[in-house]
Amino acid sequence: MTRKTIKYFVKVLTILLIVQLNAQEKFTFKIIVNKSNTIEAIDIEELQKIFLKKQIKWVDGDLILPVDLNETSKSRDEFTEKVHNKRISAIKAYWQKQIFTGRGVPPPEKSSEKEVLEYVEKNEGAIGYVSSDISIKKYNVKTIIVND
């Protein structure tokens, strides 16, 4: 095997590795809002603040109503890992602190993605997340882009 061939293989492997890593970084959930919401994209940081209720209003002044999936959900796990960079237990502990210092209560937790879709459909200020595989066509909701 010539030196040139080895270099070629190294390059191909490097590219494959990068592609693989990027694929792993891709979200396995999508962020949904009510169709009446004018927002089209959101930053990860903003998402984090919204789901910790550190940001409580949309730009137009309407109240944000975040909705979570319960802690056994795979999408909740993915969402917490990617958006908060924490374990679900750490987020749960954050909310325990908020509750017992009287500062706030967590977003409502739904036991299925269907319930999340229904909640977002019903509430104009709502924002939630569901698995990327779930079809949202039947519901009055839309997906928004998440910027890193």
Add this chain to the structure above:
Amino acid sequence: MINMDGSMKIKNTIHKTIFILSALMMVSFAQSNLSVHGYLSQGFAISNGNQIFGITKKGTFDYRNLALQFRYDYDSQSNIIVQFSHKRLGASPLMKVEEDVELDWAYFGYQAWEWLALKVGKIQLPFGIYNELRDVGVLLPFYQVPYACYGEGNWMSETIDGTAVTFYFARDTDMPMSLDLYAGQWKWVEWLIFPNLVSKDLNIHVDEPDIKNAIGFKFWMETPLEGIQLGLGGYRGDIIGGVSFGDVLGIGKENINVLHYSFDGNWYDYYLRSELTTYFLTRNDIFAYSFYMQSGYRILENLFINAQGGLYRAKNIPLTYAAKAIVDIDYYEDYALSFTYAFLSNFVFKIEGHWNRGYLLEDRYMDYYRDDPFITQYGIISVSASF
């Protein structure tokens, strides 16, 4: 000494009545705006001989905390919160003034803007990392919050009757900050043991002095360093009555000035917390400080190992019984190790061992002049849950 038979019973009955009425009233409100939360910790505690923190050589199951919180959100800005608690601390002298059901807090909260919140009523005293959470077992690496800095209701209050304003700054930066300012009054519990010179029995004096004209602050800042928060707080107040500055020792009126520094680091699999509190009682020129450090590491998905060390030192303590002698006291030091296992995020099992050296014993008279500090080992096994 507190007369348990009269005013305490009346207070107890009033609190129980308020508790039942609040529960009924809250439930009758619109259901969607009402949330009910609570927590419970039940422990078994045993010491190797001396009685400390209510823990005896025989061991005690009479070691628990529980609370029930009713929160009514009138709208997105206003709420009313009422929390009741029940606490048992074994054979501790503090139990002499602890009612079966205590009103923890009851206040009206108003979020005027995103950067400003107000509270009025009986509110949590914003102090350090743990004061507002001191009994929420699922959040604590040990059964109790560190005695250094937080006491156990002893020379420390959980709440203030008054008002607090919270300002939030720089929320959109990587250094968000908050500042609590508060004013009002509170009580704390203090106890001292004296030998009866005639009968040689021990007299335990328990009293609840008022801390009046109190004002204070608490400042928190998240740093650009991942997971690290820094805090600074303090208060001043006038101590009225009590064992030390009331009729028993008769040292005289006092003001207390407290400063408090916090480091709170929380990362993915470990944490490190440390706090220092200084106390300055100006009229008698008494200075004291307490310090603790606490750290934990996740050794399995749900299993943490935690270590803690803390101490309390006081200078210029006047001993009236010893011809107005003034002494410096190494009041106590405590080192502990615990394992916490979270079956769920809101259901946690703990086992812990402590080594304590000092003058905190509750079953003997301790003469700071003549006695060396006592060494006591004690352990606690507990389960905590919340909803």
